[in-house]
Amino acid sequence: xxxxxxxxxxxxxxxxxxxxxxxxxxxxxxxxxxxxxxxxxxxxxxxxxxxxxxxxxxxxxxxxxxxxxxxxxxxxxxxxxxxxxxxxxxxxxxxxxxxxxxxxxxxxxxxxxxxxxxxxxxxxxxxxxxxxxxxxxxxxxxxxxxxxxxxxxxxxxxxxxxxxxxxxxxxxxxxxxxxxxxxxxxxxxxxxxxxxxxxxxxxxxxxxxxxxxxxxxxxxx
Numbered sequence: 001x002x003x004x005x006x007x008x009x010x011x012x013x014x015x016x017x018x019x020x021x022x023x024x025x026x027x028x029x030x031x032x033x034x035x036x037x038x039x040x041x042x043x044x045x046x047x048x049x050x051x052x053x054x055x056x057x058x059x060x061x062x063x064x065x066x067x068x069x070x071x072x073x074x075x076x077x078x079x080x081x082x083x084x085x086x087x088x089x090x091x092x093x094x095x096x097x098x099x100x101x102x103x104x105x106x107x108x109x110x111x112x113x114x115x116x117x118x119x120x121x122x123x124x125x126x127x128x129x130x131x132x133x134x135x136x137x138x139x140x141x142x143x144x145x146x147x148x149x150x151x152x153x154x155x156x157x158x159x160x161x162x163x164x165x166x167x168x169x170x171x172x173x174x175x176x177x178x179x180x181x182x183x184x185x186x187x188x189x190x191x192x193x194x195x196x197x198x199x200x201x202x203x204x205x206x207x208x209x210x211x212x213x214x215x216x217x218x219x220x221x
Contacts, residue, residue, distance in 0.1 A: 014083060015039045018216035019165065019187035021046035021099065025062040032073040032092050042083050042093035044186055047119060049099035049126045053110065056103035060117045063096060076118050097186070099166065100126035101151060108147070111154035121186065122155055123163035124148060124175060133171035136197045144174035152178045164208070165198075165216075172204055182213035189218050 017023075020043040023031065028043075035043070045063065048056035067076040074092040077083050086093035096119040104110045111122070124144075125135035132148035134141050144152070152175050155162050162179050164172035165186045176183050185208055191199035200208075200215065208215060 015041050017043045025066045028074050041087045044095045044097040046099050047096050048103045053105045097121040099123045101132050108150040108154045112158050115158035121161045125167045134168035141168045141170045143170040156181045176207045182211045184213045185215045187216045187218040
């Protein structure tokens with residue numbers, strides 16, 4: 001009975017692994033069957049975090065090669081409709097994800113370039129201070145920079161999800177206030193349950209929810 005309920009829940013829902021840095025264009029072919037067996041419909045594949053623009057473009061190109069290969073059991077997707085279509089075809093949907101904005105190299109205009117290439121989620125920082133703002137491991141927690149605000153505006157414009165995982169609390173709250181679209185935390189937990197800088201205080205959890213955004217639970221911290 002339990003197996004039936006779980007199977008029905010998987011078939012009626014979308015199951016996303018919203019941070020999958022270990023999933024690559026080469027590993028996914030062999031991992032596809034295990035993901036399907038586990039009920040996973042889509043993965044947020046980390047294209048880049050601290051890497052520069054050239055490395056990010058190279059990895060995006062590799063993922064687009066996967067998408068164009070009819071023999072590969074995965075497809076790069078840019079919308080909910082495309083995730084559902086991939087699920088219906090028995091394919092793993094891949095959402096291209098930045099864990100950090102270093103690939104933008106200080107140029108907000110590159111948000112639109114990467115959006116056209118298929119990147120649909122961008123995390124503002126990765127633990128430490130960047131040009132966009134403070135990460136969750138920065139003791140100062142100075143908040144979103146002027147440049148970071150421009151990035152949020154461009155992400156909104158190009159329908160790229162603003163991700164505040166690994167982002168400092170003040171920076172994340174500033175991003176929530178700035179954004180006109182839902183904000184997400186792709187992988188984080190409640191700080192009240194586990195007091196880690198990676199986790200979210202109640203104030204930030206409520207603020208994300210108020211935008212219509214979601215929080216993906218993390219299996220550690």
